[in-house]
Amino acid sequence: MEKDADGFYTPAPAGAAPATEPAAEEKPAVPSANSDLITSTFEVSVTLADQQADPNSPLFSAKTFEELGLHQDLLKGIYDMGFSKPSKIQERALPLLLANPPSNMIGQSQSGTGKTAAFVLTMLSRVDFSINKPQALCLAPSRELARQIMSVVVAMGKFTNVQTEYAIKDNLPRNATTVTAQIIVGTPGTMADLIRRKVLDLSEVKVFVLDEADNMLDQDGLGDQTLRVKNMLPKNRRVQVILFSATFPDHVRAFASKFAPSANEIKLQKEELSVDSIRQFYMDCRNEEHKYDILVQLYSLLTVGQSIIFCQHRHTADRISARMSAEGHKVASLHGAKDASERDAIIDNFREGREKVLITTNVIARGIDILQVNMVVNYDLPLMNERDKNADERPDVETYIHRIGRTGRFGRKGISINFVHDKRTWMQMEMIEKTLGRQIIRIETNDLDEMEEKMKKALK
Numbered sequence: 001m002e003k004d005a006d007g008f009y010t011p012a013p014a015g016a017a018p019a020t021e022p023a024a025e026e027k028p029a030v031p032s033a034n035s036d037l038i039t040s041t042f043e044v045s046v047t048l049a050d051q052q053a054d055p056n057s058p059l060f061s062a063k064t065f066e067e068l069g070l071h072q073d074l075l076k077g078i079y080d081m082g083f084s085k086p087s088k089i090q091e092r093a094l095p096l097l098l099a100n101p102p103s104n105m106i107g108q109s110q111s112g113t114g115k116t117a118a119f120v121l122t123m124l125s126r127v128d129f130s131i132n133k134p135q136a137l138c139l140a141p142s143r144e145l146a147r148q149i150m151s152v153v154v155a156m157g158k159f160t161n162v163q164t165e166y167a168i169k170d171n172l173p174r175n176a177t178t179v180t181a182q183i184i185v186g187t188p189g190t191m192a193d194l195i196r197r198k199v200l201d202l203s204e205v206k207v208f209v210l211d212e213a214d215n216m217l218d219q220d221g222l223g224d225q226t227l228r229v230k231n232m233l234p235k236n237r238r239v240q241v242i243l244f245s246a247t248f249p250d251h252v253r254a255f256a257s258k259f260a261p262s263a264n265e266i267k268l269q270k271e272e273l274s275v276d277s278i279r280q281f282y283m284d285c286r287n288e289e290h291k292y293d294i295l296v297q298l299y300s301l302l303t304v305g306q307s308i309i310f311c312q313h314r315h316t317a318d319r320i321s322a323r324m325s326a327e328g329h330k331v332a333s334l335h336g337a338k339d340a341s342e343r344d345a346i347i348d349n350f351r352e353g354r355e356k357v358l359i360t361t362n363v364i365a366r367g368i369d370i371l372q373v374n375m376v377v378n379y380d381l382p383l384m385n386e387r388d389k390n391a392d393e394r395p396d397v398e399t400y401i402h403r404i405g406r407t408g409r410f411g412r413k414g415i416s417i418n419f420v421h422d423k424r425t426w427m428q429m430e431m432i433e434k435t436l437g438r439q440i441i442r443i444e445t446n447d448l449d450e451m452e453e454k455m456k457k458a459l460k
C-alpha cells in the first residue's frame with residue numbers, strides 16, 4: 001500500500017482505470033435505493049497485513065463508490081445495476097482491494113451482503129482493456145455460480161470494452177485455440193484443463209479470485225484442482241490473490257493464509273455467521289414418509305414466493321420431484337448428474353420465476369443469488385460425511401449457513417425450515433443451533449394454520 005506525503009495510506013485505483021472523478025455533468029445518475037437494505041447490523045473485524053496501519057481509519061472504508069476512484073465507466077455500470085452506495089463489506093474491502101501495490105485479501109462476510117461486487121469491481125479495475133489476454137481469473141464451485149458471477153461482470157462492465165470467457169464444461173469447443181478475453185470465470189477442473197492445453201495464456205494475469213474460497217480450498221472438496229490452477233500462474237509476476245466466503249472454518253483458514261500470503265483479512269465473529277433476517281424453523285416429522293407428506297402440505301406456502309428444497313442425495317431430489325409432479329405439483333429438480341445444458345435451462349427457468357420450487361442438492365448451496373427466494377427447506381440436514389467420506393454424521397454447519405443463505409438476500413426477509421424425523425436428526429439440528437447461537441423455532445406439523453401464521457409473521 002502506498003503512503004501519501006502526509007504518511008497516510010491511500011487506496012488507489014489500478015490498471016487501466018485512472019483515478020478520475022467524472023466531471024459533474026458526466027456523473028452517472030444515482031438511483032434512489034432503499035438505504036435500509038444497505039445498513040448492515042454486523043461488525044467486521046479487519047486485520048491489515050501492514051501492522052502499522054490503523055484499520056479504524058476512515059481511509060480504510062468508503063461510504064460512496066465515488067470515493068474509490070473507480071473509472072467512470074465502472075461507476076456507470078454500478079449505478080445502472082441499481083446500487084447507490086457500497087454495502088459494509090464493499091465499504092471495507094474495496095479500498096484495500098484497489099490499493100496499489102495490490103495486496104492479497106481474505107474476506108469474510110455473511111451470505112447476500114455483496115461480496116461478488118467487491119471482487120468483480122477489483123477484476124474490472126485491474127484489467128488493461130488494450131491487452132487481449134487473460135488478466136483476471138475467477139473460480140467458483142459450480143457452473144451455476146460461475147454463470148451468475150459472469151452476469152455480474154458483464155453488467156458492471158457494460159460501459160467498458162471488457163471481453164469475457166467461461167471456463168466451464170462444454171462451453172468452448174474441444175479444438176478451441178487461444179482465448180483473448182481478459183476476464184475468465186469458471187470452475188477449477190475446466191480452468192486447469194484450459195491452462196494445461198495452453199488455450200489460456202496466463203502471462204498477463206494480475207488477479208486470481210476464489211469465490212466460496214473455503215470450499216475451493218478444502219482438501220475434501222475442490223482443493224486439489226484449485227491448487228493446480230494456482231501452481232500454473234506465472235511465477236515471475238505478482239498476482240493479487242483474493243479469497244471470499246461467508247464461512248472460513250479454522251482448518252481452511254490456516255491453509256488460506258498460505259494460499260494468499262500477507263493478506264488483509266476481514267473476519268466475522270462466530271455468532272454473526274448467519275443473518276438476522278433469516279428466521280429459522282424446524283418441523284418434527286414422524287418418519288421419512290411423513291417428511292414427504294409435510295412437504296406436499298407446504299406446497300401452497302412454498303409457492304408464495306420461490307423456494308429451494310435441499311436433499312442429501314441426487315436420487316432423493318429426483319424421487320421427490322417425480323412424485324410431486326405426478327401428483328400435479330409443479331416442481332423442478334437440479335443436481336450434478338444432469339448434463340450441462342439441462343442444468344443451465346433449469347436454473348434459468350427458476351431464476352426468471354418460471355419455476356417456483358426447486359428441489360436440489362448441495363450443488364447450489366453456495367452463492368446462488370435469487371432475490372425472490374423467501375423459503376429454504378432442509379428436507380435432509382447437511383452432514384459432514386457428504387463432503388468427507390471418512391467423517392461421521394456430524395452436521396455440516398458451514399453448508400447449513402450457505403444453504404439457508406439462499407434466502408434473506410441483501411437485507412430481505414426469509415425463512416428456513418429443517419425437517420427432523422428421529423433422535424439422530426434432532427441432535428444434529430441441536431448441534432447446528434448451538435454452534436450458531438441462534439434459536440431454531442418449532443412449528444407443529446399438524447397445524448397448517450399455525451405454520452402459515454408463523455411464516456407470514458416471519459416474512460412481514
Ligand SMILES: Nc1ncnc2c1ncn2[C@@H]1O[C@H](COP(=O)(O)OP(=O)(O)OP(=O)(O)O)[C@@H](O)[C@H]1O
Pocket residue numbers: 033038082083084085086087090109110111112113114115116117245246366367368369371405409410
Ligand atoms: N451496494 C449494493 N447496493 C444494492 N444492492 C447490492 C449492493 N451490493 C450487492 N447488492 C445485491 O445484493 C445481492 C447479494 O449480493 P452477492 O450475491 O454478492 O452476495 P454474497 O455476499 O456474495 O453472498 P453469498 O455468500 O451467498 O455468495 C445481489 O442481488 C446484489 O446485486
